[in-house]
Amino acid sequence: MSCTPYIGVYPFCTTLISTPEEATVTIVDSSDAGPYVPGQTTGGPGLPQRRRLVTEIPGPRSRELLARKSSAVARGVGISLPVFTDAAGGGVLVDVDGNSFIDFGTGIAVTGVGNAAPGVVTAVQQQVERYTHTCFMITGYDSYVDVAEALNRLTPGDHDKRTALFNTGAEAVENAVKIARSYTGRPAVIAFDHAYHGRTNLTMALTAKAMPYKSGFGPFAPEIYRAPLSYPYRDGLSGDEAAREAIAMIEKQVGAASVAAVIIEPIQGEGGFIVPAPGFLSALSAWATENGVVFIADEVQTGFARTGAMFASEHEGIVPDLIATAKGIAGGLPLSAVTGRAEIMDAPHVGGLGGTYGGNPVACAAALAAIEAYEHDGLIERAGEIETLMKARLTDLQSRDPRIGDVRGRGAMIAIELVDPLTGEPDAALTAAVAKHSHDNGVVLLTCGTFGNVIRFLPPLSINDALLHDGLDVVAHALEAA
Numbered sequence: 303m304s305c306t307p308y309i310g311v312y313p314f315c316t317t318l319i320s321t322p323e324e325a326t327v328t329i330v331d332s333s334d335a336g337p338y339v340p341g342q343t344t345g346g347p348g349l350p351q352r353r354r355l356v357t358e359i360p361g362p363r364s365r366e367l368l369a370r371k372s373s374a375v376a377r378g379v380g381i382s383l384p385v386f387t388d389a390a391g392g393g394v395l396v397d398v399d400g401n402s403f404i405d406f407g408t409g410i411a412v413t414g415v416g417n418a419a420p421g422v423v424t425a426v427q428q429q430v431e432r433y434t435h436t437c438f439m440i441t442g443y444d445s446y447v448d449v450a451e452a453l454n455r456l457t458p459g460d461h462d463k464r465t466a467l468f469n470t471g472a473e474a475v476e477n478a479v480k481i482a483r484s485y486t487g488r489p490a491v492i493a494f495d496h497a498y499h500g501r502t503n504l505t506m507a508l509t510a511k512a513m514p515y516k517s518g519f520g521p522f523a524p525e526i527y528r529a530p531l532s533y534p535y536r537d538g539l540s541g542d543e544a545a546r547e548a549i550a551m552i553e554k555q556v557g558a559a560s561v562a563a564v565i566i567e568p569i570q571g572e573g574g575f576i577v578p579a580p581g582f583l584s585a586l587s588a589w590a591t592e593n594g595v596v597f598i599a600d601e602v603q604t605g606f607a608r609t610g611a612m613f614a615s616e617h618e619g620i621v622p623d624l625i626a627t628a629k630g631i632a633g634g635l636p637l638s639a640v641t642g643r644a645e646i647m648d649a650p651h652v653g654g655l656g657g658t659y660g661g662n663p664v665a666c667a668a669a670l671a672a673i674e675a676y677e678h679d680g681l682i683e684r685a686g687e688i689e690t691l692m693k694a695r696l697t698d699l700q701s702r703d704p705r706i707g708d709v710r711g712r713g714a715m716i717a718i719e720l721v722d723p724l725t726g727e728p729d730a731a732l733t734a735a736v737a738k739h740s741h742d743n744g745v746v747l748l749t750c751g752t753f754g755n756v757i758r759f760l761p762p763l764s765i766n767d768a769l770l771h772d773g774l775d776v777v778a779h780a781l782e783a784a
Contacts, residue, residue, distance in 0.1 A: 345418035346391035347764060353394070353744040353772055354402040360384040361399025380514075382748065383741045390417035393765030395746055404773040407746045408762045411571075411603045411715070414630040414672075415681065416764030421671040422633035429667035436663070438467070439656045445666035452673050453641045456612055459621035464647035467639050467661030471602035471628035472500025474638035475565070477655060478624045479504060481640060482563035482596035485649035489524075490556050492564045494531040494548070496573030496752050499565065499600055508565065510573060511752050527556050531570065532578035535708040535719060541581025548582075549589050558593040563624075568614035571603035574751035575717035575758050577710050583618045590623070596646060598624045602638070603715070606630035607676045607763060610686040610713030617712060633672040637665035681763040685713035691767060692716045692759060695774045703781055705732060716759040719751070728753035732784055739780035745773045 360368065364385045371381070385397040395405045395417070408414060415422065429445070438446050450465035457463065468474050479491055491508070493499065499508040501515060507522035509515050516522070529551050530537075532544035539547070552561065564586060570576040590597040599622035604614035608630060615622055623646055628638035636659075640647070675681060693709060696718055700706040704723035711717050720729045720736070733755045740747040750756050757777070761770060 345389035345396075346420060346423065347416055347418075349389060349391040349394055349396065350402065351392045351394055351766055351769055352402055353404050353769070353776075354400075355744050356401055357399045359401065359742045359744075361397065361401060363398040367398065382737075383746055391419075392416055393762055393769040401744065404745045404769050404776075405765070406759050406761050406773055407748045408760050409634065410629065410748065411608055411760045412629045413634050414606055414608055414714070414763050415633050415675045415679075416762045417634065419633050419672070419675060419764070421675055422635075422668045425667040425671035426635070426664055429664050432663075434662075434664055435659070437658055438661050439653075439658075443663050443666075445663050445670060446661040449637075449639070449661065449666045449669050449673075450641075452670065453627070453639055456673070456677075457622075457625050457627075457641045458613060458615050459643075461621075462644040463641055464644045465639050465641040466647065466655045467637065467666070468657055469636045469659050469662075469665075470500070470638055471600075471626065472502045472505045473657065473660070474602065474626035474628055474640050475499045475508065475598075475600055476502060476504050478565070478598045478600075478626045478640045478642075479563060481624060481642070481647060481650055481655070482598065484654070485646045486562045486594065486596060488560055488562040490527060490560045491525060491562055492527050492529050492552055492556065494529050494566050494570075496531055496533070496570050496576055497528075497565075497567065498570070498572030499567075515572075527552070531566075531573075531576065532582035533576050534579045535576075535710070539579065541579035541583075542585060544579060545582050545585035545589075548586065558595065561593070561595045563596040563598050564590050565598040565600055567600045567602075567604065568618065568620075569604050569609060569712060569715060572750050574719065574753075574756040575711050575715060577712065580618070583615075583620050587620045587622070596623045598622060598626065600626050602626055602628045606672070607682045607685050608713055608715050608760075609711075610682065610689055612676065612682060614712065631672065632665050632669040633675075635662075635665040635668040637661070637669050684763045688714040688761060688763070688765070688770065689716060691770055692774065695771070695778075699778055699781065705729065705781070711759075714759070714761050714763055717750070717756050720755050720757065728755035730754035732781075733757060735784040736777065736780040739783055740773075740776050743776045743780070745776045747773075747777065 367386045388398045389396045395403045453465045454463040493508040497510045499505040504523040506516045507526040529548040587597045599615050601613050605627045624642035631637050696709045700709055705720055706718050707721035708719040720733045722729050733749050737747050737749050748758050750758050
């Protein structure tokens with residue numbers, strides 16, 4: 303066993319054993335958790351909450367599956383970390399070779415309640431024993447109505463609301479735009495720099511970054527216009543100043559009378575975890591109200607306790623006309639929603655909204671269990687604790703490493719932006735190297751940003767402090783090594 307001191311006060315020991323069968327030593331502490339048995343490991347919070355490497359990354363079983371993937375799966379479907387999952391729970395993910403990774407990705411902000419959360423598992427098991435599908439548009443079921451009622455209650459604002467359920471975040475965004483156009487009778491939609499809203503034709507048009515999301519897939523849906531975003535680290539503007547620039551562009555280049563909707567992520571996701579300056583969102587929302595424009599908050603990544611509030615809009619005190627949700631809504635099962643003002647949601651004709659699988663009963667059962675956990679298991683408060691811990695560690699790193707240009711985010715949605723310390727230009731190569739080193743040393747770490755220079759941290763809200771510290775130690779050493 304070789305012990306490697308890392309930057310900071312939380313050194314760790316890395317154990318690398320040649321074959322999974324020899325695995326008897328854990329990292330983080332010296333206790334013997336016993337070997338994992340791939341294919342027989344039970345997920346959930348009962349998994350040993352330790353980072354542990356027993357093979358190189360990827361291990362032999364993952365390499366076999368990668369070879370099969372290349373022969374069976376379309377080349378356009380990539381894998382960021384070249385391992386295959388066997389089990390997950392709490393704050394760890396175990397691969398088919400028995401390596402245990404700290405999960406700083408949660409399937410891109412999906413398993414906020416933890417992977418294989420017991421309440422979600424039980425709810426799903428009970429539902430699949432009753433029935434798996436009827437299509438809500440054919441015969442209704444109570445869990446769809448239960449989820450709609452919960453979202454009407456939980457989303458910002460005490461006005462009369464309605465909800466429609468779908469499958470993915472992109473579907474929710476598409477339907478929010480449909481609803482806004484139906485209500486206003488107007489064509490234009492305003493999106494923002496650095497936005498990410500999905501991979502369908504309309505949502506690609508709304509998305510700002512070309513590669514890999516849009517390149518070669520056009521032409522895109524028309525009547526989409528892009529306005530400048532508040533990006534405090536790079537533009538130095540106050541929220542009011544940035545809002546004036548955005549509104550001036552909309553009024554001059556589009557005209558308020560043509561705008562059906564403004565759609566924005568309260569914190570940009572794929573665009574780089576950009577937190578707009580205070581006042582930016584509220585100024586846009588006020589302008590939208592004054593001009594009969596539907597204000598859509600895309601909370602697909604920020605929703606459900608991720609930012610230390612049930613929804614990120616709450617931090618700015620804004621009440622969206624429509625709110626699109628997905629990801630964390632159902633503990634890992636595919637479900638999304640549009641929730642909003644009753645008069646807007648009810649604008650489309652009967653039969654104009656829906657989809658074969660939208661609001662599937664199994665996903666609805668999972669969502670009700672996940673919402674129960676968010677509300678009653680202290681997960682909103684836990685997101686705030688995660689923010690405090692991670693920002694303290696990352697700002698300490700920043701004080702000693704000028705390549706960390708910015709530390710930002712809210713709750714368990716935190717990021718660092720890596721730059722050339724002399725010029726402030728984005729450093730995508732450093733970002734990729736840090737991610738690769740972290741993967742090789744047992745941490746699931748995601749990158750993002752229009753310029754590919756942002757490392758984002760999306761731990762499950764069920765993660766413990768020891769794993770957070772250990773994972774941040776790995777990132778610190780990755781920065782030192784790079």
